[in-house]
Structures are given as structure tokens and as C-alpha cells.
Amino acid sequence: MSDPTPAEMTVSQPRRSIWRNLSVVWLVPIIALAVSLGIAWQNFADRGTLIEISFSNASGVVAGETTLRYRDVVVGTVEDVRFSDDLGRVLVDVRVDNEVAGFIDDEAMFWVVRPEVSARGISGLSTVLSGVYIEGAWDNAPGAVAQQFLGSETPPLNQPGRPGRRITLATDDGTTISYGSPVLFRGVEVGRMETPRLSADGRTVLVDAFIDAPHDARLNQATRFWDTSGFELSFGASGFSVDFDSLASLVTGGVSFDNVYENGEPLPSGYVFTLFEDESAARRNTLVRGPAQGVPFTIQFTESVEGLGPGDDVTYQGLEVGVVTDLRSRVVETQLGPELSLLAQISIDPQRMGLPTDATPADTVDFFRFAVDSGLRARLATESLLNSDLKIELVVLDSAPSARLREIEGEPPRLPSVESNLSDFTATAEGVLERINALPVEEVMQQAISLMQAFEQLARNEDLQRVPGSAVALLDDTRALVGSEAIQAIPAQIEAAVTDLTALVADLREGGAIAALNSAMRNLDRAMADVSIASQNAPALTENLRKLTESDIPALIAEFEAVATTAKELELQGLVDSATSTLNRVDALVGSQDTLELPGTLNDALTEMRLALAELREGGVVENLNATLQSASDAAGSVAESVEDLPQLTARLERLVAETETVVRSYGDRSDFNTQTLAALREVQNAAKAISELARAIERSPNSLIFGR
């Protein structure tokens, strides 16, 4: 048995080569290192671009937390907040994603979004909890990357990349406009206003506004802006109305715009719009007032230009073609020594004069040179009847003294002017009214009344009243006795007389006394001198008439009576002759030329008065109508006073007619005489009624006398 020998131990030399001996496990740290380095490099590469934004204060901006957003997407983070070297500004370093960094060029704008509560609403509410963030705006075209930016305190109105147009408005008063006020177009908000600022000379307030696309395409030189701030109370015929555009514009102010005419010219750069007070002012101003558009002229006036001022219109045949830009006095050397004259500078819009849009100022001057040669003159005219504002009127006068467009070196061409007839108009109108005032209207009325009284007395006259009784008795007595043709002819004679009377009354009416009085009262007139004379004639005439009736008629009646009482004894033929002659005399009295002429004369006078009035009205423009109206009112007062007598007159007339009627009725019921007389009296009654109506009308509105109805 042999001892078991231990097995041969296999001993191998340790492998010394480090590479051969290398374990695969080493791959793990190598991969870990690679991955770590990879992540680190990627992080470094993705780190973004550092930009620096300076703000006046950095309220709420925290390094490492505050984000930079573009269209509300986070595109960067604030890395550091520090001061500028002089501590004047706060510099905020923002690490911006490389994705967008290429777009942040010089035009980029930055502002801090904070919660804001205003009349227009609440904005930035999300920042209440999350803290403020910086909002950036830039266009979508890559540009040269800038590093330093100036942050604005408020969101800019014209953010880069936002389509639209920035415009400037000029106004006198900036109180109604505040930052963010809306710009409305037909009530739709199309833009925003910025904070008003003063112009360099401090005279006007300038406001920038931003109009969003596509509404900015509506802007041109025909665009007018007006203030819609606050509300407007109006109280008129249509009632009480309160007007305001929107609640926001009520609180923060706002402006509206519209184009006042079609095809406005495109806006030149640096164009400043005028902000008008209200829409009507804006629409009134259709004229382009930009110095670039108007062609300047001067006009020299020798008369007073009180009431004319810069901004007043220059019209051609009533169309607004220009504006007065300046007014100054100027010493002109004449042979008699220096003389002061007034020089008005105007600006004419060639297009309003009908010249083509591309007409140069030289073309316009050419046109005016020609126009002046053919009689174009400038003169002063009143703007309206109710005030003393003047405007300059360009008129073509055939009879104008020849003149030329004076072209003086270094000065705008000078248009020749003619004397206006303003002062003449005023004087004439005043004179006319004074003369109306002085008319003896009351006197005429008094005369008319006394005439009527005379008629009444006549009608009441006992003798006259007795006439029917006597006449009837006479006729009854004679009826049986008288069968002769001569007697038969008496009624015909009487009828003729009555016809004459009727004709007289008809003349009175148809002759237009009443109608003429009516129209005359509506249209006062200048040829009052004639009226005066006519009126002065009238009293005399009526006086004559009265004398005539007072003296002749009773005598006539007496004679008539005598005839009647003696009829029985008298020869029939004698009676007839006597009666006939009596009636002839009545006829003659009634048909008297004087009586017939009275209406005609009055009528003529009134017609002239009316014509004169018409002329006055056509004469048109009166400078001091206020004073004139005062005179007119006085005159109307006088007329009204006189007219107060009219009802009395009418009443008397009616009474007279009624009495006459009773008298006449006693003549017998069915005779032609009665019928005719009654018809005649009814005519008189109608006339009386017409006068009465007129009187009432005048009493109600005495002014209608002046203005016509």
C-alpha cells in the first residue's frame, strides 16, 4: 500500500500583462464616464444665450426663478439681477433658449408682466401666485443677435412682430386720454393709445397710438380722429339722450376715427393727425390742413377784417376749398406815405378746386392766374346770419376792375380782393326796419275805425231807419196807383245801384285788400316811403268819404223822405223822376271814383311793400342782424299794438252789418233789392270776418310779420 500522494498542484504564473488581465467590468466606469460627460456637455451646449435687459426697477424679479416668456411660453430664465455701474438701472441677465435666441435682435422689447387691475379689466392674474415674469416680443425674422436691451415699464403698444401701424395724434388737451385708451372704428376697438406727452414747444399734446392690422389700411389723409371720452348729454327736440361709446372709454377715454371722404391720399411719414373734440367737428373739417397739401396765397384787404381768424373757411361758390392760415397787418408804401393794410394768408387745397391729384403748386398758381384774369376775386363774407364771423369768398365778378395775380418774390402769390358789401347790407336793412317802425300804422287803424264808426252812425241814424217804413208806406200807397214803366224801372235802377255796391264790396275783397294785407304782413318791405304816402292819402280819402257820407247821405235820405211824403200829391212822373234822381245820386256816391280807388291804392301800397320785403330777403346777408332783429321786434310790437284795435274794428263792422241787415230786412222779404242788399252785406260780413281772422293771426304771432310764415 503506498501512501497516496497529493495531487500535483497546478501552479500557473500570474499573468503580468495588464492588458491581457484587464477585466470587461472596466467598461462600466468608462460608459458611466462617457454618459456623464455627455450629459454635462449637452447641458452646457443647451445652456442658451445670455442677454442683459435693463429696467428701472426689478420689482418681483428673482434670479433663477423669474422666467422670460414669448407668447406666454417660457423661453428663458433670469440668471442674475444686479445693478448698473452707476446704480441707475437694474440689469437682469436672462439665459434664453438657443431656439429663439436667433430672433432676438435689436428690435426686441422686454417688459415685466405684473398683475394689473384697471378699468379695462384685470391682466396678469396668473402672476399673483407665480410671481412676475418678463415678457419679450420680437419679430419672426432672425437678425443679428443683440446682447443688451432696454426693458420698458409697460407693455409696448407696437410690439415687434405684431402687424399694424403706429401713428401720432395731436390735441390741445390730454386730460381725457390715458395709457391704453381704446381707438375705435365704428365702435370696434382696433387699437390702443399710449401715454400722452407734450410736444417740444409745450403747445400741443402728442399721443402715440397703435392701430392693429388690418384696420391700419384704413388710415389715410382723409382720416379724422375725434375724442369719444366721457359721455355726451343732449337735450333737444328728440328728447333727452345720453351718449357714450363704451364703459372703458368712459373711464379711460378713447378716440374714434373715420374717413371723411373717399380715396384719401396715403400718409406721408411723420404725419400727425389732429384729434378733434367731437365727431361733428371732425367731419366738418374735411379739408386737408396739412401744409404739404395746401397751396399758399395771400389776400390784401383794405376794410376791417373783424371776425376773420386763422382756421376760417375759404369758399368758392359755397364749397370749402381752403383755410385762412394767418392774418397780419402790414405797412405798404404808397405815394401818400405808409399805409396799413391787412394781409390774410390762405391755403388752398387744389383738389377741392377741381385740379387733378397730381397737380403741383405751380399748376395751381397757373390756374389761379387764369382765374383772376377771368374775374376771380376774393372778398369777405359773413359765415352765417346769426354771428359776425367772416369767411373769405372767392367769387367770379364780371364787372370787377381788371387785376392780375401779383407774384412777389419770396411771398405767396397775392389774389386781388374786392370791397365786400357787408356794411351796405347792414345799413339798408337797418334803415328799412327803422322806416317800418316809423310807419303811421296806428294812425291808419284809427282812421279806419273812425270810418267804421261813421258807417255805424249812419246805420243807426233814425232818419235812415225810418226810411224803410216810409218807403214801404210810400210803395204801398203808390203800388196800386203806379203801373207805369218808369215806376217799373225803379227796381232795376235800385238793382243796378246795389250791383254797384256789391261790386264795390267785391272790389274791396277781390281787389286783394285782405289778401294783400295778409301777404304784406308776412313779407315786410323796403319801399315803405310809398306805403307811407299811400297811407297818408288813405286818411284823407277816408276823411273825404266820411264827410261825403255824413253830409250827403242824410240829405239824400231827407230828400228821399220828402219825395215819399209828397209822392201822393206829386205827379207820378215827378215822383219817378225824383226817385230816379235820388237813386242816381246814391249810385254816383257808391260808384264814386274815390271810393273805388281806395282799395286799389291800399293794394298797390301793400304790393310794393311785399316786393320790397322780397328784395330785402333776397339781399340775404346782414351783418348785425341782432341789432336789426331788435328793431324788427320793436316794429312788430308797434304793429301788434295797432293790430289790437283790429278786433274792435271788426266788432263794429259786424255790428254795423247786423244793424244794416235788420234795416234792410224791413224793406220786404222777397224783393230783389233785399236779396241784393243782403248779399252785399254778407260780402261785407265775410270781409269783416277775414279781417278778424287776420287780426287774430297777427295777435298770436306778431313776429310772423317780420319773418313771413
Added chain:
Amino acid sequence: MSGDGMANAERAQPVLTARAAGLVGCAECGHVHPLGTQTCTVCGSRLVSRDMASLQRVWAWLFAGMVVYIPANVYPMLRTSTFGKTSESTIVGGVFELMEHGSYGVAFIVFFASVVIPVSKFIAIAYLAWRVQRGKPGTASHFHMYEVVEFIGRWSMIDVFVVAILSALVQLDFVATIHPGIAAVSFALSVAFTMISANSFDPRLIWDAPEGQKV
């Protein structure tokens, strides 16, 4: 373990190792075989008296763990969004934040689990591997050190668990949201690599003296 202890250990009588006794133990089942046996007669696993290649694995894993530990500290562990406000916090930053809030206890736990333990592990493993590499014989205290490192390794994952649980639970939309950062992954990898490193170490190497010294 103090320097004195180590010095004493080195001066102490060297222990008799299995290898010195001509034996080899199975790493899996513990059955002892005579040296030279290739496979375990009990469980059939390969028998190696001293796994010299293990040291390379230890170094490799340790190095990988240390590499990923760097991003774990540099990058944010948590991304917290509260009311739209996002804040990112790294491990050390979080510790300081907790201290500012007065939570010293929690700060200490986080600091201990996330910084002290991993760093100590790196140091301990490196120290042990270095000793073996230099052929310095180890003592019982070195072995204890190894055991502690191996035991404590899993607890380093506390941080990762916290992040995972918070991310899963705190998803309150706008009010509060928590997302894990890159550091969470890095830290988890670092702990895993360190644990593999510790596991790769053949503790039997601690007892060995270099061949030259032994003779």
C-alpha cells in the same frame, strides 16, 4: 477603527487561513475542500481559493460609482412646482434648505444617507482594496469594516425611494408637482455601482499577506 487598533492588529499573531491550511472553501455553500479541487462536490460551483481578478472588478465598479456620484450632486434631485413656481434642488441644496426651515433632524438624515454614507463607502472600499493591492495583511476590524459597508449599502437608496414616492404621490397639478431630476437616476446608479463593487470584493483577500512576506 483607530490607528492604534490597526497597529495592534498588524502586530498581532497572524490568523491561520484556510489557504495556509491547504484548504479551499466554497463561496456558495461553505463546504471545505482540499486545495486544488476545481468544483465544489456539494453545490458544483467553481472553487477558487483567492479570486485575484475580483480586485479589478472592485476598482471598476467603485470608479463607475464615483463617476455617477458627481452628476448626482451637481444636478437637481427634485423639481418642485408650487403654484406655477418651479424650483430645483440638489441634494446638498436640499439639505441646506431643510436646515433653513429648521428641520435639522430631517436635514441630518438626508445628509447622512445621501452624502456621508456614499462617501464613507467609497473611502472604505478604496481603503480595503488599496490594502489588498499593497499586500498588507488585514485584521478582524478590517473585516468588520467590509461587513458594515456591505450591510449599509442598501440603505443609501433611502433618497431614491423618497424621490420615487414623492414623484408618484405629489402630482397635484397647479398646486404642487414633484418630478425627479437627473440626479435621482445618477444617485441610484451610484449606489448600485458601489454595492456591486462591495460585492465584487473577495473578503478572503483581507487575510492574505503577500507571497514574499509569507516566506
